[in-house]
Amino acid sequence: MHLPLSRAFSASSFHPKSCSVLMSNPTRKARLRGVVFDMDGTLTVPVIDFAAMYRAVLGDPEYLRVRAENPSGIDILHHIESWDPDRQKKANEIIAEYERRGLDRLQIMPGTPELCTFLDSKKLRRGLITRNVKSAVDLFHQRFGILFSPALSREFRPYKPDPAPLLHICSSWDVQPNEVMMVGDSLKDDVACGKRAGAFTCLLDQTGRYDAPQFDSVDFKPDFKVSSLADIVPLLDAHFDLVP
Template sequence: MDGTLLKPVIDFAEMRRRVGLMPDQGDILDVINRWPEAERARAYATIAEIEEQALRDMALMPGALELCGFLDQRGIPRGLITRNVRRSVQHFHDFLGLVPFKPAITRECEFPYKPSPAALQHIASSWGVEIGQVLMVGDSVQDDVVSGNRAGAITVLLDHAARRGPESFSGERRPTHVVGSLTDLQDLLETSYTLLPPPFQKATVLTTQD
């Protein structure tokens, strides 16, 4: 959600500092999950405190409501893969005031974290579509784009600076498209894709990320 559908309000560098991790110590959740139970509980309590403040500061990205409405009107399903917890996702859905993202996969689910393609593959399967009919949208090259490319989806990098094109990246980090906003994403979908709801075989469907 953060950085894609919601304005980023969490200082992740500060989160790492408060938990007790240096910048070069790897993925924060992977590292914490290897700690002894007491240390792990303390770290997750700190993260929960920071995330609770983020709920109070929640603000939608420009174009988020319009994009969701655009997809809903056409019967295009939209899913969510996030490192947030279920409580945060529920708060987000209440805040959004529209049809929820479904499925909404959180860090409390059994799937490995991005850039693993597992959660995205599950979403495609739950919708009854081929993975190549799914658009994976997110603001992280390493997590969102790599996850989507590994799964075999169409990938869209949300780059708010809008200074880079797909050719700026290589290998599995190269997105199919780069857009500068969710409004630009809607324009891309309208002009470059035929959007048909499942179970049509030519459908293109969308799942958005953190």
């Protein structure tokens, strides 16, 4: 179980240049033994045009309808699961092509090496959960020389926002979910996965898009919100007992 947390949240209390923790006892630090990261848009610079990809898969009318019904974002992988096999195959081919283009432009997110060096200095575990394919994870490890273990890709089912991948990592580390933080740039995938598993969550929001009113009513709210990975180091130092 978590240390007691207040679930109250308002967009105005989370600013792109700041972070907050909603702990009812601020003098007592929670134990943290590991951090799990999303990849695309978190450890790597966003390069995939998701809106264009969704339009290519769904068509304009369906894309606009689905987007209106899902203010926190479209879950395209789950959306196409109910389609007939031929239509689903074509959709997956479109998604794979956009992902291949993204690999050609893969860039590490500023602050990633420094954050990983800090975690290493504290002997904290670091893992990765992405809805991208294993080849993308392998390329990330190879190109930037920073390893995350376990590193779970789309081939691990069920994928985010289901808590299963995060719970799998906790089990492999032999730690409790409330001793782990999930860091990602998506409310619907990363924050939802972390909260469902019982972990702490940190939302990376570089542009302040999640300050918009339509995100006030989402089901899962982050414990922290930051505008850069560099903000996470002082956040961890201030609010957690960092224990290997």
